[in-house]
Amino acid sequence: MEEALRPRLVSAEKPGDGQALAAASDAELTEACRRGSQAAFRELLSRYRKPALALAYQMLGDAEDAEDAAQEAFVRVFQAIPQFRGQAAFSTWLYRIVTNTCLGRLRRKREKVSLERVSEPRSADSPSQQVTDALMTRQVLSMMSPTLQTVLLLRVEGGLSYREIAETLGLPMGTVRSRLSKARTAFRKLWLELSEMGDG
Amino acid sequence: MLACRLIQKDLSSYLDGELPAARAARLEAHLRTCQRCREEMAALEGISDQIRAASRHLQVSRDFDQRVLRAVGYYQVTRAERRRKPLTKPLVVIALILLALLGMIRHFFSRTLALPVRSPAAAVSGLAPAASGAAMPDRDRSQR
Numbered sequence: 265m266e267e268a269l270r271p272r273l274v275s276a277e278k279p280g281d282g283q284a285l286a287a288a289s290d291a292e293l294t295e296a297c298r299r300g301s302q303a304a305f306r307e308l309l310s311r312y313r314k315p316a317l318a319l320a321y322q323m324l325g326d327a328e329d330a331e332d333a334a335q336e337a338f339v340r341v342f343q344a345i346p347q348f349r350g351q352a353a354f355s356t357w358l359y360r361i362v363t364n365t366c367l368g369r370l371r372r373k374r375e376k377v378s379l380e381r382v383s384e385p386r387s388a389d390s391p392s393q394q395v396t397d398a399l400m401t402r403q404v405l406s407m408m409s410p411t412l413q414t415v416l417l418l419r420v421e422g423g424l425s426y427r428e429i430a431e432t433l434g435l436p437m438g439t440v441r442s443r444l445s446k447a448r449t450a451f452r453k454l455w456l457e458l459s460e461m462g463d464g
Numbered sequence: 465m466l467a468c469r470l471i472q473k474d475l476s477s478y479l480d481g482e483l484p485a486a487r488a489a490r491l492e493a494h495l496r497t498c499q500r501c502r503e504e505m506a507a508l509e510g511i512s513d514q515i516r517a518a519s520r521h522l523q524v525s526r527d528f529d530q531r532v533l534r535a536v537g538y539y540q541v542t543r544a545e546r547r548r549k550p551l552t553k554p555l556v557v558i559a560l561i562l563l564a565l566l567g568m569i570r571h572f573f574s575r576t577l578a579l580p581v582r583s584p585a586a587a588v589s590g591l592a593p594a595a596s597g598a599a600m601p602d603r604d605r606s607q608r
């Protein structure tokens with residue numbers, strides 16, 4: 265089965281004939297990638313650019329920074345693919361790289377995502393409830409400690425299982441469990457606090 | 465009260481479907497009898513949707529893949545990407561080339577036709593352009 269797929273994947277270098285690629289699993293694509301298939305890398309890129317970007321955006325709070333970080337993460341994935349032996353799912357591995365890339369950027373910037381910055385558009389002209397909620401969500405996430413924020417985003421935005429989060433962050437399962445519980449409680453508390461501030 | 469606190473610690477894992485079966489059963493039994501914990505669960509349940517909604521508006525930029533592929537040395541414009549390119553760029557380039565050509569032609573004619581333009585007759589009849597070559601092409605055409 266694997267063997268049968270190999271020639272198909274490697275020969276599918278024309279972007280037009282993506283049928284074999286579209287049907288291939290992530291594991292098959294990473295394997296093809298390791299053997300130098302450009303088309304396989306393109307397919308992985310098209311599968312994961314949006315979720316990688318979303319995760320980066322939630323961590324960094326800025327769409328442009330998120331683009332840069334997500335792109336950087338894909339470049340790192342590409343460079344590290346020869347060492348990737350499929351110990352974890354490709355998505356887990358990618359999200360780990362995205363997470364580390366973002367944490368590195370945050371550390372470098374240590375930029376205080378301040379109240380004014382996130383709530384700016386709110387005062388401009390009253391945006392829809394949806395927009396206000398999104399801004400407040402970003403605000404709350406930025407106020408959480410990075411350790412809690414990261415587990416929450418890997419779970420919610422990345423859709424990783426507890427085991428995958430544990431692998432991604434190198435934590436015991438029990439820690440993932442308790443951090444997620446704390447993260448949700450913290451999120452809720454901050455949300456209520458900000459809501460009250462907005463009302464008062 | 466103590467029971468509630470223990471239960472609430474498990475709510476997050478329960479919502480994620482990651483609570484061991486025995487503990488999940490205990491939690492469900494408690495929820496049936498405790499209004500407060502049910503409310504707590506409802507509140508936590510909304511968080512995931514709320515977070516996902518905050519990134520839903522995100523758009524991946526058009527050149528996302530190209531930038532990655534260029535960085536890894538894979539860059540190659542595919543047929544699909546070429547088709548996706550906006551027409552404005554080539555149009556602007558063509559327009560600039562035409563303008564440059566026009567300028568050169570004008571320049572050429574303004575030199576070769578310098579004498580007749582300066583003739584007193586033309587000046588009197590008001591046909592002589594005021595230094596600028598803007599009116600020259602019309603004049604050329606009218607002379608032909």
Ligand SMILES: [Zn+2]
Pocket residue numbers: 467468469471494498499500501502
């Ligand atoms: Zn209770």
